[in-house]
Amino acid sequence: MRILISIILLLFALTGCSFSEGSEEKASAKKSEQKEATSGSVKKDVYVPNPQVSDDINLVKVGETVSDDKGEITLKEYKQVNKKIKVGSVEMLVKDVKVIHFVPDYSMIDFFHGYTHDEEFDFIKVAVETKNTSKEPVKFTPVAYLKMNSGEHKTWEDDIYLESLTGELGANSTKRGNMGFILDQTEDYQSVELLTSDAVNKQGKSITTAEKIVVEF
Numbered sequence: 001m002r003i004l005i006s007i008i009l010l011l012f013a014l015t016g017c018s019f020s021e022g023s024e025e026k027a028s029a030k031k032s033e034q035k036e037a038t039s040g041s042v043k044k045d046v047y048v049p050n051p052q053v054s055d056d057i058n059l060v061k062v063g064e065t066v067s068d069d070k071g072e073i074t075l076k077e078y079k080q081v082n083k084k085i086k087v088g089s090v091e092m093l094v095k096d097v098k099v100i101h102f103v104p105d106y107s108m109i110d111f112f113h114g115y116t117h118d119e120e121f122d123f124i125k126v127a128v129e130t131k132n133t134s135k136e137p138v139k140f141t142p143v144a145y146l147k148m149n150s151g152e153h154k155t156w157e158d159d160i161y162l163e164s165l166t167g168e169l170g171a172n173s174t175k176r177g178n179m180g181f182i183l184d185q186t187e188d189y190q191s192v193e194l195l196t197s198d199a200v201n202k203q204g205k206s207i208t209t210a211e212k213i214v215v216e217f
Contacts, residue, residue, distance in 0.1 A: 050161055052111055053180065056100060056125070071104040076122065077189045077217040088199035088208030089134035090169065092142055095127040097215045099189050115160055115182050123160065124148070124192060125180040132169040141166040141197035143179045144210065149190040154181040156197075166197075191216040 049055045054073045059066055065074040077099035084093050103120040104112055112121075128142040142165055147153040156166055156179070163177035194213050198206040 050163065050178065052108065052160060052162070053102065053125075056098065059098070059100070069105060070108055071102060073103075074101040075099075076101055079215050079217050081213075081215055083213060085196070085211045085213060087140065087196050087211050089132055089136075089138060090140050090199050090208075091131045091133060092196065092211075093129040094194070094213060094215070095129065097127075097192060097217075098125045099123070099183070099217070100125060112160070112182075115158065121182050122186045123180050123182045125161070125178050126194065127178050128165065129174065129176045130165070130169060131174045132171060135171050137168050137170050137202055138207070139167060139197075139200040139202075139204075140169050143181075143194050144197035145195040146181060147193045147195075148183065148185065149192070150185045150188060152183060152185045154183075158182070189217055 047057060049057075052070070054066065054068050054070045056066070056073055056075070059073065059075045060078060060080075062075050062078055065072060067073070075098060078096065079098075080096045081094045082096075084091060086092070099122060101120065101122050109119070124146070126143050126146075130140060130142055132138055132140075141156050143159075144156050145153065158181050159166075159179045160182060161178045161180045163179070165175055165177050165179060169175060192215050194215065196210045196212075198210050199208040201207050
């Protein structure tokens, strides 16, 4: 009888120990998950490749070429700008400007036929960040119009990146991304003049006129 009681007590002890270890492991795992979640929640400026155009994030040396499943790109001109301008409540940062030669993959040809019938072409890309510092939404376009030193000009409607940088910018909100424009005149790139839109309130009234920035390569 005493032997039986001893065995039962030993089983209870082992079960309790096992439960305690399991609880500690679960608690440790939960803390680890919470730590990862917290760490993930503070990540900013997550880079998302454009669905139409090859990824140029590491393309900063003129003459360099990279390729991916969207095609092949070669950097022809590059200017790191990092210049801020203010249009009413909108603070805009022009990060950099690139002129890129693009040979799209065959799978992308149909998309670009809406802009050009050339099978390869040059385009100019402007990387920007816009921030609305007011408590009211505004309508704003970072590059409403651009003019190359050759005289060639483009409007926001010619943008091939389509990253939703135009239109409404919510109260106290930020947009980051690129706007790109196919160029017909592909020689002698010296400079580009960028013109923003006006800052327009929700009633459709212009509250601040457009600003201009000139970038020289």
